Amino acid sequence: MSRTREWRGAGGPEVWDRRAASYHRQLRLERHAVRAALELLAPQPNERLLDAGAGTGEALRQLARARDRPRAVTAVDFSPRMLARLPGLPIGWTSELADLREIPRPDASFDAAIASYVLHLLPSRDLPVALSELRRVLRPGGRLVTVTPAVPPSGLARRVAAVLERAAWASPVHLGGLHALDPHAALAAAGFSARTVRWNVSGYPSLCVLSTR
Numbered sequence: 001m002s003r004t005r006e007w008r009g010a011g012g013p014e015v016w017d018r019r020a021a022s023y024h025r026q027l028r029l030e031r032h033a034v035r036a037a038l039e040l041l042a043p044q045p046n047e048r049l050l051d052a053g054a055g056t057g058e059a060l061r062q063l064a065r066a067r068d069r070p071r072a073v074t075a076v077d078f079s080p081r082m083l084a085r086l087p088g089l090p091i092g093w094t095s096e097l098a099d100l101r102e103i104p105r106p107d108a109s110f111d112a113a114i115a116s117y118v119l120h121l122l123p124s125r126d127l128p129v130a131l132s133e134l135r136r137v138l139r140p141g142g143r144l145v146t147v148t149p150a151v152p153p154s155g156l157a158r159r160v161a162a163v164l165e166r167a168a169w170a171s172p173v174h175l176g177g178l179h180a181l182d183p184h185a186a187l188a189a190a191g192f193s194a195r196t197v198r199w200n201v202s203g204y205p206s207l208c209v210l211s212t213r
């Protein structure tokens with residue numbers, strides 16, 4: 001679990017295409033953290049929301065059930081088979097095959113964005129690129145909430161997370177989804193200001209960070 005080794009990432013779209021069915025079956029392990037992240041983000045009905053690395057749509061499902069859900073939501077992901085498992089989307093919500101390193105939207109297209117369980121998958125060198133893209137497509141003052149597996153400061157969850165982290169380094173393509181990332185430094189370097197942090201230890205030990213641009 002060397003901190004000096006370079007994280008080479010958890011694989012490209014073909015890896016996620018292969019994983020789509022099994023990924024969908026483990027969603028309950030991330031559900032609490034995604035809910036906590038959406039509470040922090042608190043998207044309003046008149047806001048344009050980006051779901052970055054939407055996967056099979058856990059955040060979209062939770063958002064769609066909200067009484068005051070946003071009218072305009074764009075879900076992007078680079079895996080066609082993950083996107084194929086999205087739920088039916090409400091009118092005004094769209095999905096698109098796209099890479100977070102080059103988001104096909106003009107500057108300031110969104111008021112808020114969620115990136116849940118995706119930033120920790122990116123190779124270290126690509127993380128600043130994706131964060132800079134997220135910053136570009138958010139309007140000034142726009143909000144970004146991130147969810148990443150992380151190692152809590154103490155408690156049993158800390159020991160569990162440390163085991164998961166070792167497994168991720170041992171087999172990045174199969175278990176890279178468990179790789180721990182505290183995104184604070186990368187967020188600050190990309191020009192985000194962290195506002196609120198919430199730990200979640202139901203399911204994967206995870207860190208939710210709400211930042212503003």
Ligand SMILES: C[S@@+](CC[C@H](N)C(=O)[O-])C[C@H]1O[C@@H](n2cnc3c(N)ncnc32)[C@H](O)[C@@H]1O
Pocket residue numbers: 013016030034052053054055056057058059076077078079082098099100101115116117118121122177
């Ligand atoms: C672990 S899943 C998380 C999905 C969803 N956000 C959730 O919380 O359930 C990660 C998703 O990010 C996507 N992904 C990874 N790297 C990406 C990139 N560079 N651009 C777009 N999507 C990416 C994968 O295809 C996969 O669907």
